[in-house]
Amino acid sequence: MNYVGTRGFAGDKTFAGALLDGLAPDGGLYVPAEWPTPGFDLAGDYGTLTENLLTLFGVDVLGTDAVKAAAARTKAAFLNDGKVPLTQLADNLWMLELWHGPTLAFKDMAMQMMAPLTDAALKQRNETLTLVTATSGDTGAAAVRAFAGSERVRLVVFHPLGRVSPVQRLQMTTVQADNVMNVGVEGDFDDCQAIVKALLGDAGLKQNGLISSVNSINWGRLLGQVPYYLAAAAASGADTPDFVVPTGNFGDAFAGWVARRIGGNVGPLHAAVNQNDALNQAINEGRYIRRQAVESASVSMDVQAPSNFERLVFEASGRNAATTKALFDTFGATGAVTLSPDLQSALKAEVTASTVSEEETAQAIAHAWKAYGQVICPHTAVSLSAALKRGSDRPQIVLSTAHAAKFPDFVTRALGFAPKVPDAIQALYGLPEKIVELKNDRTAALDLVKGFSA
């Protein structure tokens, strides 16, 4: 299994190459050269399923020990008391809790898997690497926890200063490992993402083989999110259930797309976005426009240029790299593109989308408590609200992506009482924090990363 780029790169990259590069040499994203057909049970034990999936996608170039270690870590982050954390809320409605890992958010699944794979790939090449990532909160926390103490990886995390929740910040900044640096940028998440893109494109850093990303542009991360779609569908007992996915960078939703593409028991996908709804406008109105991101209750979804939309465009266009390149070149240069009617309807056939307002988010939190006795986070509320609006004609699985206590202010206002704080979060308050503050300035960011990697 080799990997190609969405903008025309057709070299023979292995999984290890795609993992360590992050971005493809054509400036696009890596995708498998072709979609493989699994010859194994897609509904079996989570650890075995994950090992088989990793092998199917060529991760075994890193050796079977690395595959087993990665599967074990992601399984530990997923299961709750040894069980698939799926709860039936009503007829035709289930919720999958993806926050039983170390930072209480779904990004743990991908990151817990990615850390041992990255270490294995670097060991194989006898190299070290600086990983940079932009985070709206949860990615950074999950990455810091997963990579802290790694001998071959230095990790630099850029977050929008003051725009992540206190718990998200503490989960990053209270880690004292020498190989981790937290940077608070005076800007929004898209500014952080632009800094990371600039760093990844820097010829000097790249030439030294120094730099890569753990953002969801990285194929290695997406793979960690495929198995839970299959496990949830199996546990629900439903035939091709719809999945309603709270969406920011479209990484989680694209993993669901992969689960369906390889023949899993996965029905239509619905991307639920907050008021930062560039993705919804692209799919429903055919215009993809970059706007300034605004702060929402579901802060980890405050994304206006969702990076994995490129993978979806590539697939919906029939894997047409020229179309994909033209679209994203124009988007990069002007911040606005009109999709052809053909492309728009092809996109709609793959994924539907809707926008959920802040008020609807609060209402869904209140409803989840009243109707189902569940305390949910704002991201989960966005997907629940979208699912309820869609109706109950088909079985739907709502993804619950974080523990409510990570976002206490909004949840408390919506519920009238504070979510219970798990011990793991309580223990972070008062610990010393490690953070570097930075102006929204790419040159300064470059100097910082060069200094840290030296």
Ligand SMILES: *Cc1c(COP(=O)(O)O)cnc(C)c1O
């Ligand atoms: C990152 C995140 C999302 C959005 O996931 P994408 O893969 O970026 O679409 C949703 N909910 C939570 C809690 C997150 O941390």
